[in-house]
Amino acid sequence: MPKDLNKEKKVDPASRVLSLVSHKLKTPLSIINGYTEAILSQLKPEEKETFNAKALGDISKQGEKLAILIDKLVRFSSVSNLTQEDIKKQEVNVKGLFSSAAAACVLRDDSLSIMSSDATIRRQGPSIDIKCPPEATIYADKALVSIALEELLDNSIKFNNNTIKKIKLFYYEEDDKNILAVADNGVGIKEEDISLIFEKFYQVDDFFTGQIEGWGLGLALVKMIMNIHEGTISVRSQYGIGTIISLRFPKQ
Ligand SMILES: Nc1ncnc2c1ncn2[C@@H]1O[C@H](COP(=O)(O)OP(=O)(O)O)[C@@H](O)[C@H]1O
Ligand SMILES: [Mg+2]
CATH class of the missing domain: 3.30.565.10 (Histidine kinase-like ATPase, C-terminal domain)
Incomplete structure (x- = not known):
């Protein structure tokens, strides 16, 4: 067996799920947020008060909140997997x-x-x-x-x-x-x-x-x-x- 496989860290299954879910959510959300920002930035001044512009503004705010929540999950699962050897004191x-x-x-x-x-x-x-x-x-x-x-x-x-x-x-x-x-x-x-x-x-x-x-x-x-x-x-x-x-x- 290759040496590295012996060394592989045991990851708690719940953390593995957390990590997987959060990484899978990250990509589609960053595309949604990216396009929303791009469309918002192209709005002409006379379009800014329209229903569509306000709806986009709300989508953008909620998207940012969701991105923060997902980042927190990613952070939690990364820290859960740390051991004494991983940290730099x-x-x-x-x-x-x-x-x-x-x-x-x-x-x-x-x-x-x-x-x-x-x-x-x-x-x-x-x-x-x-x-x-x-x-x-x-x-x-x-x-x-x-x-x-x-x-x-x-x-x-x-x-x-x-x-x-x-x-x-x-x-x-x-x-x-x-x-x-x-x-x-x-x-x-x-x-x-x-x-x-x-x-x-x-x-x-x-x-x-x-x-x-x-x-x-x-x-x-x-x-x-x-x-x-x-x-x-x-x-x-x-x-x-x-x-x-x-x-x-x-x-x-
Ligand atoms: N400084 C604080 N003052 C009052 N309640 C607190 C404080 N810190 C934590 N709590 C309570 O403990 C709970 C757990 O906190 P935390 O684990 O940071 O989760 P979250 O901030 O996501 O709610 C909070 O939902 C809150 O009810
Ligand atoms: Mg908190």
């Missing part, structure tokens, strides 16, 4: 991680602004507050931790009805752990749901209707990322007040 600066994650978030929601904890003037509006010593580092795979922070920030904004969203990214240390935490003033999570939210496809309240954006895979993904790092994830939440999610990385 290195010293990563935490403030840099926080700043890039916050900047990406502001690109998606421009009502937010980024504040550093040493800022003298506090902004009144919605903000992402970063509190982290400049020299703090963790030993981790930078790309994976960025994905984890992106998922947590996404939740802190999505499950937040506050007109002034206040998100905090902060770092601290315990004896043998480095901790990265995301706090929000969002809807909070009921005690009885806390153990369920890490399950694949679980979304509080709306499990059967599919009305909430997303797949309910974000926290399951973050938990997998923490497992690969031999770290842990924990939640503290007060329903109606807000949530803090902490990622604990072992110190080197």
Whole structure:
């Protein structure tokens, strides 16, 4: 038997299905989205208010949403198949991680602004507050931790009805752990749901209707990322007040 076949990784069948389905959906959707964009860009000014133009606009928006959902499935199935040997651990600066994650978030929601904890003037509006010593580092795979922070920030904004969203990214240390935490003033999570939210496809309240954006895979993904790092994830939440999610990385 060729050597490579012996080495082949065992892939969990559910992940294989996820991966196959998402890749098969990607190609037709990118053709639909591509043509829709092309037709929209060729519309003459006098055609822009017509029914057809509005319908195309809606198709384009929904197509983009679907593309994001499919990308998330692809990402989930790729991370599910990673092992310790696949990841690239290195010293990563935490403030840099926080700043890039916050900047990406502001690109998606421009009502937010980024504040550093040493800022003298506090902004009144919605903000992402970063509190982290400049020299703090963790030993981790930078790309994976960025994905984890992106998922947590996404939740802190999505499950937040506050007109002034206040998100905090902060770092601290315990004896043998480095901790990265995301706090929000969002809807909070009921005690009885806390153990369920890490399950694949679980979304509080709306499990059967599919009305909430997303797949309910974000926290399951973050938990997998923490497992690969031999770290842990924990939640503290007060329903109606807000949530803090902490990622604990072992110190080197
Ligand atoms: N910061 C948060 N505040 C309130 N609820 C949250 C928060 N993060 C997660 N949740 C709850 O946990 C569920 C699972 O989260 P997640 O796995 O990221 O899935 P998704 O974002 O696709 O719904 C969410 O549907 C939501 O009900
Ligand atoms: Mg999520």
